[in-house]
Amino acid sequence: MGERRFFNGNHALAHAVRLAGPEVVAAYPITPQxxxxxxxxxFIADDQLDADFIKVESEHSALCAxxxxxxxxxxxxxxxxxxxxxxxxEMLPYVSSNRFPVVMAVANRSLAAxxxxxxxxxxxxxxxxxxxxxxxxxxxxxxxxxxxxxxxxAEDPEVLTPVMVCLDGFTLSHTDEMVDLPAPEEVGRFxxxxxxxxxxxxxxxxxxxxxxxxxxxMEYKYSQQLAMEAALSKIPQVAGEFEKCFHRHHGGLVxxxxxxxxxxxxxxxxxxxxxxxxxxxxxxxxGKRAGVLKVRSFRPFPIREIASALQNARGVGVLDRDCxxxxxxxxGTEVKSALFESGSRPQVINFIAGLSGRDIRPVDLEKMFTAxxxxxxxxxxASPVNFIGLxxx
Amino acid sequence: MKATSQDFIPHMRCPLRTxxxxxxxxxxxxxxxxxxxxxLLCWIFCPEGAIRKNPEGLIVDLEYCKGCGxxxxxxxxxxxxxxEDEGVL
Amino acid sequence: MMIDMKQLPTxxxxxxxxxxxxxxxxxxxxxxxxxxxxxxxIVTTACCLMAVTTFYPQLAFEIPCVTSVFAGTAAVxxxxxxxxxxxxxxxxxxxGFAGDGGTVDIGLQALSGAMERGEKFVWICYDxxxxxxxxxxxxxxxPVGALTTTTPGGKKAMWENRPKKDMLSIxxxxxxxxxxxxxxxxxxxxMEKICKAAAAPGPAYIQVLAPCPTxxxxxxxxxxEVARLAVQTGMWIxxxxxxxxxxxxxxxxxxxxxxEYLLKQGRFSRLGIEGGKAxxxxxxxxxxxxx
Numbered sequence: 001m002g003e004r005r006f007f008n009g010n011h012a013l014a015h016a017v018r019l020a021g022p023e024v025v026a027a028y029p030i031t032p033q034x035x036x037x038x039x040x041x042x043f044i045a046d047d048q049l050d051a052d053f054i055k056v057e058s059e060h061s062a063l064c065a066x067x068x069x070x071x072x073x074x075x076x077x078x079x080x081x082x083x084x085x086x087x088x089x090e091m092l093p094y095v096s097s098n099r100f101p102v103v104m105a106v107a108n109r110s111l112a113a114x115x116x117x118x119x120x121x122x123x124x125x126x127x128x129x130x131x132x133x134x135x136x137x138x139x140x141x142x143x144x145x146x147x148x149x150x151x152x153x154a155e156d157p158e159v160l161t162p163v164m165v166c167l168d169g170f171t172l173s174h175t176d177e178m179v180d181l182p183a184p185e186e187v188g189r190f191x192x193x194x195x196x197x198x199x200x201x202x203x204x205x206x207x208x209x210x211x212x213x214x215x216x217x218m219e220y221k222y223s224q225q226l227a228m229e230a231a232l233s234k235i236p237q238v239a240g241e242f243e244k245c246f247h248r249h250h251g252g253l254v255x256x257x258x259x260x261x262x263x264x265x266x267x268x269x270x271x272x273x274x275x276x277x278x279x280x281x282x283x284x285x286x287g288k289r290a291g292v293l294k295v296r297s298f299r300p301f302p303i304r305e306i307a308s309a310l311q312n313a314r315g316v317g318v319l320d321r322d323c324x325x326x327x328x329x330x331x332g333t334e335v336k337s338a339l340f341e342s343g344s345r346p347q348v349i350n351f352i353a354g355l356s357g358r359d360i361r362p363v364d365l366e367k368m369f370t371a372x373x374x375x376x377x378x379x380x381x382a383s384p385v386n387f388i389g390l391x392x393x
Numbered sequence: 394m395k396a397t398s399q400d401f402i403p404h405m406r407c408p409l410r411t412x413x414x415x416x417x418x419x420x421x422x423x424x425x426x427x428x429x430x431x432x433l434l435c436w437i438f439c440p441e442g443a444i445r446k447n448p449e450g451l452i453v454d455l456e457y458c459k460g461c462g463x464x465x466x467x468x469x470x471x472x473x474x475x476x477e478d479e480g481v482l
Numbered sequence: 483m484m485i486d487m488k489q490l491p492t493x494x495x496x497x498x499x500x501x502x503x504x505x506x507x508x509x510x511x512x513x514x515x516x517x518x519x520x521x522x523x524i525v526t527t528a529c530c531l532m533a534v535t536t537f538y539p540q541l542a543f544e545i546p547c548v549t550s551v552f553a554g555t556a557a558v559x560x561x562x563x564x565x566x567x568x569x570x571x572x573x574x575x576x577x578g579f580a581g582d583g584g585t586v587d588i589g590l591q592a593l594s595g596a597m598e599r600g601e602k603f604v605w606i607c608y609d610x611x612x613x614x615x616x617x618x619x620x621x622x623x624x625p626v627g628a629l630t631t632t633t634p635g636g637k638k639a640m641w642e643n644r645p646k647k648d649m650l651s652i653x654x655x656x657x658x659x660x661x662x663x664x665x666x667x668x669x670x671x672x673m674e675k676i677c678k679a680a681a682a683p684g685p686a687y688i689q690v691l692a693p694c695p696t697x698x699x700x701x702x703x704x705x706x707e708v709a710r711l712a713v714q715t716g717m718w719i720x721x722x723x724x725x726x727x728x729x730x731x732x733x734x735x736x737x738x739x740x741x742e743y744l745l746k747q748g749r750f751s752r753l754g755i756e757g758g759k760a761x762x763x764x765x766x767x768x769x770x771x772x773x
Contacts, residue, residue, distance in 0.1 A: 023565070023568045024561065024564055024565055024568060026557075026560075026561065052564045052567070052568060054560050054561065054564055054599070055599055056557060056560070056595060057591065057592070057594070057595030057598070058557075058591065058592075058595070060553060060554055060557070060592075061554060061556075061557030061560075061591075061592050061595055062557075063554075064550065064551065064554030064555075064557035064558045064560075064561065064592065065557045065558065065560045065561035065564070066561060067550075067554075067558055067561060068525070068548065068550075068557070068558035068559060068560060068561020068562040068563075068564075068565060069561040069562070069564055069565035069568070070561070070565070071548050071558075071561070071562060071565065072561070072562055072564075072565025072566045072568070072569055072571075073565065073569055074564075074565040074568055074569070076561075090551055090553070090554075091551060091554065094551055097403065098402070098403060098404070099402045099403075157399060158397075158398050158399065159398070160398070160399070160402070197399075197402070198402065198404045199569075200523055200546045200548070200562070200565075200566065200571075201546065202520075202521065202523070202545070202546060202571075202574065204406065205406070205407055205543065205544060205545050205546045205547070206404050206405060206406050206407055206546060206547075207404065207405055207407045207535075207536050207541045207543060207546075207547045207548075207549070208403075208404045208546070208547065208548040208549065209403055209404065209536075209548065209549040209550075210403050210404070210405050210536055210537070210538050210541065210549070211532075211533070211536055211537040211538065211549070212403070212537070212538045213537070213538070216538055216539075219396065219400075219401045220401045220402070220403055222396060222401070223396060223397075223398055223399075223400055223401035223402065224398075226396065226397060226398035227398035229398070230398050405538065405541060407541035407542070407543045407544070407547065408497065408498065408541055408542055408543060408544055409538070409539060409540065409541040410497070410498040410540060410541075410542070411539040411540060412498070412500070412539075412540050414498060414499075414500065417503065418503065433487065433488065437487065437490075437513070437669050438509060438666075438669070438706050440501065440503075440504060440505050440506075440508040440509045440512065440705075441497070441498075441499070441501075441508070441512075442494035442496070442497055442512050446492055457497065457498055459502075459503035459504075460503060461503035461504035461695075461702040461703055461705070462504070462701075462702060462703030463504055463702070463703050463705055463706055465703065466703040466704065466706070466707060467706050467707075475703075
């Protein structure tokens with residue numbers, strides 16, 4: 001039987017890793033992820049997790065060590081964020097294109113400069129092209145549950161793609177909540193032991209991570225894309241299997257809140273989703289048809305599910321805690337792309353908010369819905385990109 | 394061919410040899426058995442490992458000999474001469 | 483740990499590579515694998531030898547090989563060593579094989595980390611004294627006076643002006659159980675050191691001089707001769723640290739003048755008399771210490 005515990009997101013996630021039973025953990029500390037790896041070291045030291053902790057000297061080496069252990073056939077885990085994630089950037093495509101099912105927690109933190117410790121999604125978003133599945137969670141329970149789902153998903157023979165489990169730095173990593181902690185035997189029924197597709201074998205030698213000339217390379221990339229397409233069905237499938245075992249569901253690729261009848265929908269990722277639902281509920285009690293669409297899977301990007309959820313909306317606000325400088329928020333760009341493909345043409349405003357932990361308050365979200373109302377009333381009048389809450393013009 | 398997400402994973406059984414690098418050379422070694430004392434220095438120093446230690450004598454694998462000439466240079470008995478060769482087997 | 487050269491295994495564990503004719507690095511690799519045997523996993527990284535052995539459709543190894551990104555080789559090794567141990571695989575040599583760039587420059591941090599962690603692996607640096615794979619650019623191991631494409635001489639006499647990074651001291655400062663320098667011209671000495679390295683109860687490091695005909699500017703058949711002259715002139719020492727004790731494993735009774743080594747190679751062609759004298763002076767000072 002599981003138990004109810006009071007955990008912050010980091011500890012909840014660390015417990016999930018303990019239950020998933022990686023054989024090798026290689027990680028380097030960076031705020032606000034540190035408690036994850038500290039907890040894992042504690043579990044290992046106290047015999048609660050039978051794993052080796054490789055005391056790597058950098059994040060780049062952390063992912064290299066995970067890669068090496070994965071070549072040997074091990075289930076592995078690492079965690080990082082911010083500067084650490086972009087430092088190990090070189091290894092992200094190396095792991096994904098070598099199709100090793102590494103699971104990595106990213107305690108989302110903004111990138112320097114200016115130097116900062118607090119939450120936004122710039123770190124993982126800026127790594128979106130490197131072939132990792134990216135799942136964004138909205139609370140500590142989801143962090144725990146998604147980590148377990150991530151192993152099942154990553155190791156699926158049709159997927160074989162590494163997964164980033166993204167939890168908002170400080171907001172989730174350091175905030176305590178009541179959490180249902182499953183028992184090991186329950187997890188055992190959901191997550192089978194890892195059976196590697198490729199592993200070092202002295203009697204059948206292989207070269208791992210070969211080089212190829214131009215006339216052989218593209219097929220490998222196509223295969224990665226096919227794996228991501230497979231993940232589009234596997235992610236909801238795994239979430240459904242999880243629900244059968246644990247009676248909890250946080251969404252598959254997306255999670256809709258009153259989207260079917262909403263005029264105005266705010267699209268969110270991460271912890272701000274909860275605040276957005278609170279604001280939407282208030283608006284609904286005043287007769288406004290507001291809805292919230294949580295994007296859980298950013299990669300693969302669920303074009304169809306997003307377009308379907310937004311099809312009846314007249315005004316769509318996309319809340320990005322990131323900015324792809326020179327264009328706009330990444331989520332905003334990709335949501336618009338999904339709408340374009342579906343033929344829907346609501347008024348769309350991209351809101352850039354909450355960079356480096358700047359608070360996104362209910363009043364800010366109310367202003368976003370108001371801006372959407374005005375955009376619907378006077379189509380074409382809204383500025384497509386809005387930085388929210390700046391101290392300057 | 395219809396690909397799946399499980400095809401084209403960049404790990405491959407080795408060895409795999411599709412090219413005979415012997416085709417590169419412009420000279421090849423000739424080992425004179427009468428002068429060879431089987432010290433095996435040529436065998437040790439051949440970068441390719443293209444010299445075979447057969448009981449009848451040292452034989453060069455012409456499919457992979459690149460004709461670098463190290464064997465001839467290192468032979469202390471002068472038993473190896475490099476002759477012109479277009480790398481055609 | 484004596485090697486009988488007549489009893490070395492016949493099987494070639496790397497064959498059919500796309501290396502240049504006369505490649506010193508290939509000699510280093512082939513001899514290392516002869517000493518290590520088939521129970522070996524090789525981890526290699528961006529360098530000539532990786533490019534010529536792991537590029538489809540010509541995969542030259544008869545043993546498992548893992549390729550690594552340039553900066554992370556020793557960290558990948560840590561992962562492989564730990565992972566194999568977890569899987570109950572015993573008695574396997576895990577060997578890193580990298581060039582000088584991947585050891586003394588970009589690979590140094592990860593190598594330092596792996597040595598500090600004390601995992602059991604052998605690191606072989608085949609030193610051809612420049613980034614040869616990318617076209618002969620200088621590295622931290624390029625000797626003073628050498629012409630490379632990034633120290634091309636030119637009007638400003640901009641040849642390499644910095645001494646080789648002293649890797650032996652660096653690795654020994656990590657307290658590893660075994661480290662050695664070697665030359666492909668002394669294969670018995672080299673292979674015996676490989677065996678000692680493989681038997682060491684922790685990280686072991688070998689830096690083997692591996693001349694490159696393409697990059698050093700000499701005819702391909704001279705590779706072993708050049709590697710020999712480096713030792714005979716005192717420009718390259720054959721030494722080892724075994725459990726902290728340093729010794730030279732080869733003491734030439736008389737050193738040949740460095741000119742015999744330098745004049746054989748196009749990369750020292752701009753040096754001139756004064757440059758050669760300066761190098762001779764450095765070697766003399768160094769050898770006073772050894773004697």
